[in-house]
Amino acid sequence: MRIIDTDKEIAKQDFLNRRKKFFAQMQNDEIAMVFAATKKIKTNDVHYKFRQDNNFWYLTGFPEYNAIAVFFKTKDKEEYWLFCQEINHLQTIWDGKVIGCSKAKELYGVDKTFRLDEFKYGFNKLMNGSKTQSLIEEHEIEECRLNTFHGREILKDKWLDNKNFKLIDHLAIIHSLRLEKDAKEIEMLQQAVDLSVEAHIKAMQFSKPGVNEYEVAAILSHEFNRHNCEHAYLPIVAAGINANTLHYIANSSELEDGDLILIDSGAEYQNYASDITRTFPINGKFTKEQKIIYQLVLEMQETGFKAVKPGVAWNEIQDQIIRVLVEGLINLKILTGKVEDQLENGSYKQFYPHSFGHWLGLDVHDVGKYINGESFIKLREGMVLTVEPGVYISKDMAGVDNKWHNISIRIEDDVVVTKDGCDVLSKNLPKTIEDIENCCKRN
Numbered sequence: 001m002r003i004i005d006t007d008k009e010i011a012k013q014d015f016l017n018r019r020k021k022f023f024a025q026m027q028n029d030e031i032a033m034v035f036a037a038t039k040k041i042k043t044n045d046v047h048y049k050f051r052q053d054n055n056f057w058y059l060t061g062f063p064e065y066n067a068i069a070v071f072f073k074t075k076d077k078e079e080y081w082l083f084c085q086e087i088n089h090l091q092t093i094w095d096g097k098v099i100g101c102s103k104a105k106e107l108y109g110v111d112k113t114f115r116l117d118e119f120k121y122g123f124n125k126l127m128n129g130s131k132t133q134s135l136i137e138e139h140e141i142e143e144c145r146l147n148t149f150h151g152r153e154i155l156k157d158k159w160l161d162n163k164n165f166k167l168i169d170h171l172a173i174i175h176s177l178r179l180e181k182d183a184k185e186i187e188m189l190q191q192a193v194d195l196s197v198e199a200h201i202k203a204m205q206f207s208k209p210g211v212n213e214y215e216v217a218a219i220l221s222h223e224f225n226r227h228n229c230e231h232a233y234l235p236i237v238a239a240g241i242n243a244n245t246l247h248y249i250a251n252s253s254e255l256e257d258g259d260l261i262l263i264d265s266g267a268e269y270q271n272y273a274s275d276i277t278r279t280f281p282i283n284g285k286f287t288k289e290q291k292i293i294y295q296l297v298l299e300m301q302e303t304g305f306k307a308v309k310p311g312v313a314w315n316e317i318q319d320q321i322i323r324v325l326v327e328g329l330i331n332l333k334i335l336t337g338k339v340e341d342q343l344e345n346g347s348y349k350q351f352y353p354h355s356f357g358h359w360l361g362l363d364v365h366d367v368g369k370y371i372n373g374e375s376f377i378k379l380r381e382g383m384v385l386t387v388e389p390g391v392y393i394s395k396d397m398a399g400v401d402n403k404w405h406n407i408s409i410r411i412e413d414d415v416v417v418t419k420d421g422c423d424v425l426s427k428n429l430p431k432t433i434e435d436i437e438n439c440c441k442r443n
């Protein structure tokens, strides 16, 4: 696995290319203001580890809080200004050095950098060319700086009266750009995925009857942390019936012999998320019934992979996967009746209540539309999504033969849409029954 040094990874050119695309979507005399994330308090004086805002990161690659990026376009020029923290020696004693204005300009391709407390003047200058007239009050600046809802509303109100520029909804543009990943982003996603693959393998090898879910979760955390990475989301380590809770995060039950365990976990690398699920037998061997359901979920996923290619609409993939599920459940006599009727009445939803996947990128459930107007989005090259079918049969599901009870399986991989199909980024993680059992060999 190749883990890249965080500091060296920031390539000015990649962010410059994104800003070019962003400016191309702006009209003359429009302005956009994008805010960095703020420090979040856990309790009293204790903060959460800082995590940059994804939209801000996408355009700037600037890693600090207390920053505002301003983009404006006229018929003569496109400019990117950054308001950020200036180096303050007293503050440095407590928090360490910040990047500061001059380094920010040099490293991040900014046209002009300003101290954050100059925002007021920069703002006024853009508004009416005046440096003196106060258009925004000190306390309002604080609201803006803290990126509060109120702060954003203040800005909106002020800009409504502005003669020079029209403030735009930058999120609509950024979200549509983020839907198609550039080569660098796919590289970042692959890194996140590779790290998750290693972690999942270690978790499969570690799991056994008698250990607790939180111990398995700790294996994942250790693997991510030792590469200076974090979980992209709270991991789901769900043994036995816990897998029926789709967003199970308690991770505090003991693993029992004979049960399956579902692990849904992904690393975050350079703010890019991965999202992978495997389900495997706690004692290392699938039972006959577990194998049958597992094989059905695999078949659903294989159908999904085949469907993913440019031009295919989101709902077509879901429809094809559901058809495989319904045919499978009827074959196993878990459902009865005709395929078309069962598709129509939605009876399969008790076994598979969620969609086949979601966009993946800086956010685990990445931004970008699924529906445009009346119709579902059609896939395009460079889009990245998960394919995650599942079948969940609870401990006492009425009308289902006992032998199928307590079998809940999801298999999730991350794929990028290529010119004529898709590439499964997480293909190196064991998945067939044979490969899983080999990986889970218990001594």
Ligand SMILES: [Mn+2]
Binding pocket: 275, 358, 386, 388, 412
């Ligand atoms: Mn997912």
